[in-house]
Amino acid sequence: MNLLTPILFFAAAAAALPASAQQPARPDLIVAIAVDQLSGPLFSQYRPHFTGGFKRLSEGVVFATGYQAQAATETCPGHATILTGAHPARSGIIANSWMNLNAAREDKRIYCAEDERVPGSSGDNYTVSPFHLKVPALGDRMKAANPRSRVVAVAGKDRSAVMMGGHNPDHRWWWSRDRFVTHADAPQPPVAAQVNSSVARALAQARPAIAPSPFCEAKAKPIQVGQRTVGTNRYQRVAGDASAFSASPELDAATLAMAAALTQQLQLGKSGHTDLLAISLAATDLVGHRYGNGGAEMCLQLQTLDSDLGSFFAVLDRLGLNYAVVLTADHGGLDIPERQGPPATRVDPALNPKALSAAVAQRLGLNGEVIRGDGAFGDMYIDRSDPARNAAIQTATKELLAGHPQVEAVLGFAELAAMPLPSGSPESWTPAQRARASFDPERSGDLVVLLKPQVTPIASPTGTYVATHGSPWEYDRQVPIIFWWKGIQRQERSEPAMTVDIMPTLARMIGLTVPAAEIDGRCLDLPGYRCPAR
Ligand SMILES: [Zn+2]
Numbered sequence: 001m002n003l004l005t006p007i008l009f010f011a012a013a014a015a016a017l018p019a020s021a022q023q024p025a026r027p028d029l030i031v032a033i034a035v036d037q038l039s040g041p042l043f044s045q046y047r048p049h050f051t052g053g054f055k056r057l058s059e060g061v062v063f064a065t066g067y068q069a070q071a072a073t074e075t076c077p078g079h080a081t082i083l084t085g086a087h088p089a090r091s092g093i094i095a096n097s098w099m100n101l102n103a104a105r106e107d108k109r110i111y112c113a114e115d116e117r118v119p120g121s122s123g124d125n126y127t128v129s130p131f132h133l134k135v136p137a138l139g140d141r142m143k144a145a146n147p148r149s150r151v152v153a154v155a156g157k158d159r160s161a162v163m164m165g166g167h168n169p170d171h172r173w174w175w176s177r178d179r180f181v182t183h184a185d186a187p188q189p190p191v192a193a194q195v196n197s198s199v200a201r202a203l204a205q206a207r208p209a210i211a212p213s214p215f216c217e218a219k220a221k222p223i224q225v226g227q228r229t230v231g232t233n234r235y236q237r238v239a240g241d242a243s244a245f246s247a248s249p250e251l252d253a254a255t256l257a258m259a260a261a262l263t264q265q266l267q268l269g270k271s272g273h274t275d276l277l278a279i280s281l282a283a284t285d286l287v288g289h290r291y292g293n294g295g296a297e298m299c300l301q302l303q304t305l306d307s308d309l310g311s312f313f314a315v316l317d318r319l320g321l322n323y324a325v326v327l328t329a330d331h332g333g334l335d336i337p338e339r340q341g342p343p344a345t346r347v348d349p350a351l352n353p354k355a356l357s358a359a360v361a362q363r364l365g366l367n368g369e370v371i372r373g374d375g376a377f378g379d380m381y382i383d384r385s386d387p388a389r390n391a392a393i394q395t396a397t398k399e400l401l402a403g404h405p406q407v408e409a410v411l412g413f414a415e416l417a418a419m420p421l422p423s424g425s426p427e428s429w430t431p432a433q434r435a436r437a438s439f440d441p442e443r444s445g446d447l448v449v450l451l452k453p454q455v456t457p458i459a460s461p462t463g464t465y466v467a468t469h470g471s472p473w474e475y476d477r478q479v480p481i482i483f484w485w486k487g488i489q490r491q492e493r494s495e496p497a498m499t500v501d502i503m504p505t506l507a508r509m510i511g512l513t514v515p516a517a518e519i520d521g522r523c524l525d526l527p528g529y530r531c532p533a534r
Contacts, residue, residue, distance in 0.1 A: 026510050027324035027485060029269030031316070032138075032164060032278045032502075034079055035305070036156065036285035037469060039332025040065050040478030042293055046302050049215050053309020054302075057327055060484030061526055063497040068331050068479055069426035071450065071472035072378065072438035076112035078330025078499070079163035079280060083138040085503035085519030088438035089421060092134035093163060097123055098443045099372055099381040108372070108381075110443075113159035128158045128174070128183065130167045135518075137166025138503050139276045145512055150268060150275040154180070154259045156251050156282025160330070164278035171266070173258055175251060175282065178203060178242035180258050191265040195258045202254075203245050209234035210249070216299035223295065223339045226461045231295035231339070247286035247464075249304035255281055256312040269321040274510045280330075281305065292336035292467040322486075324509060328499055329479035333469040337456050347451065348406055349459040351376040360396045371397065371447075376457040377470060379445030394446055401449070408450040408472075411435050416448065421520070426477070427496045434472040489527035497524055508532070 044064050047054070068078050070088050072095050080086070080093035088094045097111045107122040114126030121127060136144070139151030153165025153172045161174040171187065173180045179196045182188065212220065212234065223231045237244040245251065259279045262268070268275040284301055291297035316323055337344035349355060353373035361370045370393050373380040382393045394412055401407045409431055422433035429437070435448050451457060453473045458465060469476045481497050483505070500521030507514045508523045508531055516522070523531035 026274060027269075027322055028272075028274060029263075029316075029321050029323040030138075030274060030276045030506055030510070031323050031325045032083060032276065032506070033309075033325065033327040034082055034160060034164065034278075034280040035327065035329050036075060036160065036280060036282045037288045037293070037331060037333045038284050038302075038329040038479065039293070039475055040480055041475060042298070042302075042332070043480040046299075046306075049213075049303070050306045052306040052311075053313050054306045056310065056313055057325060057482045057484045059490050060325075060482055060488045061491045061493060063481040063493045063495070063524075065494070065496060066328060066479050066481030067426040067496055067498045068329070068477050069422075069429065069434065069498050069500070070438035070477075071431065071434035071448070073331035073469050073471060073476035075157060075285065075330050076159045076163060077438055079160045080133060081499045082328060082330070083164050083166065083278060083503050083506075084133070084135045085500050085514065085521040086135045087421070087500055087520045089436065089440055090135060090520055092132055092440050092443060094438050094440045094443050095374070095378060096159065097374060098379060099374075099445070100443075101372065101381055101383055109374070111159075113162040128162060128172075130162045130165075133163060133167065137164065138506055139169055139278070140166040141507065141512055141514060142274065142276060142510070143168060146273050148271060148273045150266065150271070150273075151278070152259075152262050152266065152268065152276070153278040153280075154255055154262065155278075155280035156246075156255050156286075157280065160280035160282065161278075164280055169278075171262060173262070175246065175255065178245070180254075189262065189265050191261040192258065195254070195261050198257065199254045202250065203242060204239055206239045207235065207237040207245075207248075207250070209236040210300045210304065212296060212300060213303060216296050216303060219294070219299045220296035223292075223336065225292075225336055225338050225466045228461070228464075228466070230291040230297065230336070230466065233291060233295075233297045234300060235297075247283065247290050249283055249301050249308070251283040251286070252281040252305050253308045255279065256308050260312055260315045263316065263321075264319060269319075269323055285333075288333045288469075289467055290464050292339055293333050294335040294339050324483070324485040324506075326502055326506060327480065327482045327484075328502060331469050332474075332476045332478055334454070334456060334467060334471070334475050336467045337454070340454070344454040344456070345406075347376045347455050347457045347459050348404070351401075351404070351406065351449075351451075351457075352459060353380060356380075356397065356400070359400055360393055363396050363400065364392055366393075373445070373449075375470075376459070377449050377451045380447040380449060382446040384446070390446060397447060406452050406455045408452045409435075411448045411450070413441075413444065413446045416444065417441055425496050426498055431472050434477070483526055491527065505529075505531075
């Protein structure tokens with residue numbers, strides 16, 4: 001991938017250190033990678049075909065069936081679990097956005113990574129901030145224990161950089177339309193501008209189609225979805241098309257190039273104190289939404305990412321770093337129903353919040369929008385100024401949806417608030433317990449609607465968005481959790497680890513104490529790193 005070439009050039013100057021098979025007591029650099037929308041089943045399906053970075057990681061400790069345990073399997077909650085050890089119920093990040101019907105602003109939709117204290121802030125036009133994250137992330141804990149530890153976050157989405165980087169990273173960079181950006185008052189290392197220039201040059205050129213491997217070629221079958229045909233795209237792109245650049249393997253290559261460049265310029269892992277590099281790779285998600293995850297597009301994305309991850313690790317090797325990697329995902333995903341066939345289906349348009357609101361209002365003889373929500377599932381908000389009216393709307397909605405063939409459950413606020421946080425194996429949690437894990441009394445809706453499995457909550461795809469995630473079902477909850485370092489003893493682990501277990505496990509590796517009462521996850525035993533007795 002040409003975007004990584006300049007970075008490989010930078011790194012070539014660094015002296016290569018002899019590889020050591022001995023894992024020292026503490027890594028100098030933790031590299032935490034989230035591959036947005038990489039489900040456990042998708043990883044397992046592609047695993048035998050990987051030859052690059054994914055293959056290297058596959059030779060570490062692999063929990064192929066890890067869990068994002070909560071019902072809200074979305075980007076912001078998912079990324080927040082990875083390095084905080086906290087379920088969304090504790091982190092406060094219950095969705096990509098939620099509603100505050102009492103907010104003193106016109107737009108009642110609150111974005112997870114906005115600073116709503118900034119005058120004029122809205123769900124679409126905001127200052128990027130960790131303000132809503134109620135807990136510290138690993139980087140915050142590392143810096144509290146040792147202020148000389150450095151924390152860098154680089155991501156394809158602003159919310160991913162925020163939720164993995166925590167409250168006080170040294171650098172936080174995210175992709176914004178056609179370049180990486182950071183906060184207005186943040187330091188701008190020269191290498192960031194160099195990577196942006198490389199990106200601009202790549203973007204200004206047309207991109208030829210990617211040549212598929214026979215494995216990917218076999219997946220290239222055209223599928224009609226609305227007015228579009230998906231399944232056979234090879235990422236050919238005209239010069240300057242930033243949208244096509246973003247929803248392609250090029251975005252992840254650029255993100256890895258930025259991460260590698262910052263690692264080298266900032267000398268991460270060279271100070272004698274453990275540093276943290278958090279990376280979120282967004283292209284798999286953007287590809288999944290645009291094409292579904294069962295066609296040639298996803299195959300080419302994962303094949304290219306595998307190769308680019310290999311190049312990225314080669315850079316870290318050449319820098320002579322003693323690093324440990326954890327790779328996981330913020331959530332999984334579901335392929336388009338048009339390719340899967342029955343029982344997979346698209347949601348009944350009557351379940352969209354506007355239609356549902358109109359039906360409930362008519363039933364109760366009310367006027368206006370009585371239910372607000374972001375889609376046909378998840379949190380639904382009802383005005384709370386009149387408790388009797390609120391209760392009547394909740395009851396009418398439940399009655400209306402009872403017996404709907406696509407509705408699994410409609411959970412009320414009081415019902416979720418009264419439940420204890422679930423514990424034990426996430427495999428055995430009930431749908432209501434999964435919803436409880438992403439319930440926050442300050443931010444959750446009056447109702448939480450869960451759809452049946454295999455229902456894609458996009459009624460009729462009109463734009464480029466054909467597939468999604470967000471359900472409480474295994475295809476959205478299961479994600480790989482992989483640990484790797486040089487010389488690690490290979491292990492296949494079948495226990496259902498959770499992404500909230502990652503933070504305490506990494507903390508154990510670097511000798512950081514995290515009180516069990518402050519988090520939901522637990523340390524996982526890894527070769528050479530036994531967890532403290534509990
Ligand atoms: Zn997504």
